[in-house]
Amino acid sequence: MIRAHKVLALIEAIQPTHALVLCYFLETNSKQCNLVDKNVIEIGAGTGLVSIVASLLGAFVTATDLPELLGNLQHNVLQNTKQKCKHQPCVKELSWGIDLEKNFPRSSCHFDYIMAADVVYHHPFLDELLLTFDHLCKNDTVILWAMKFRLENENRFVDRFQTLFDLEIISNFPSLNIILYKAMRKGRMNARSSKLKI
Numbered sequence: 001m002i003r004a005h006k007v008l009a010l011i012e013a014i015q016p017t018h019a020l021v022l023c024y025f026l027e028t029n030s031k032q033c034n035l036v037d038k039n040v041i042e043i044g045a046g047t048g049l050v051s052i053v054a055s056l057l058g059a060f061v062t063a064t065d066l067p068e069l070l071g072n073l074q075h076n077v078l079q080n081t082k083q084k085c086k087h088q089p090c091v092k093e094l095s096w097g098i099d100l101e102k103n104f105p106r107s108s109c110h111f112d113y114i115m116a117a118d119v120v121y122h123h124p125f126l127d128e129l130l131l132t133f134d135h136l137c138k139n140d141t142v143i144l145w146a147m148k149f150r151l152e153n154e155n156r157f158v159d160r161f162q163t164l165f166d167l168e169i170i171s172n173f174p175s176l177n178i179i180l181y182k183a184m185r186k187g188r189m190n191a192r193s194s195k196l197k198i
């Protein structure tokens with residue numbers, strides 16, 4: 001098991017990493033946020049750390065990224081989860097905004113959680129990213145999103161995000177400018193909270 005808390009203390013000494021913040025949360029809140037047998041998708045998975053930890057915590061995980069990243073992602077995910085997980089994770093292409101209905105049909109894809117770490121920064125696909133959250137998110141889906149606040153333009157994404165989703169801060173790391181958000185479709189947060197903590 002990757003012990004996120006052991007490395008979180010080193011965050012400021014090494015590259016600040018949003019994925020670690022999210023992993024730390026998952027590991028230390030595994031009762032309230034029980035991932036066993038839950039369907040999880042990670043978007044912009046990069047090296048796959050969040051997907052690996054979610055798999056080790058018992059979820060059915062789909063780790064996604066751009067096609068050119070999938071080889072490395074597949075390697076990392078396999079190396080760290082093989083014969084260690086209840087459900088073997090899968091790695092799949094998801095280029096934000098592209099072929100969403102073809103590759104992730106709304107009628108058959110249901111995710112309990114969408115996870116995303118450091119997907120909002122200076123890139124030209126913020127509209128497509130929002131479209132992707134919107135496409136994948138059902139009424140009972142919880143989004144766990146670690147966001148670093150950098151420039152005004154990217155920060156405005158949070159305002160646009162809030163036109164579709166209710167946001168709640170679940171962890172704040174001011175010295176890193178990183179916030180971990182929980183989000184759900186507008187009006188759904190309380191409906192879920194009455195049944196589950198997270």
Ligand SMILES: C[S@@+](CC[C@H](N)C(=O)[O-])C[C@H]1O[C@@H](n2cnc3c(N)ncnc32)[C@H](O)[C@@H]1O
Nearest residue numbers: 018019044045046065066094095096117118125
């Ligand atoms: C800054 S990295 C974060 C990686 C990982 N989530 C982490 O926190 O370590 C951003 C990730 O988003 C992915 N990404 C960027 N643009 C994308 C797009 N248009 N569609 C899908 N993924 C994209 C990149 O390939 C990269 O893996």
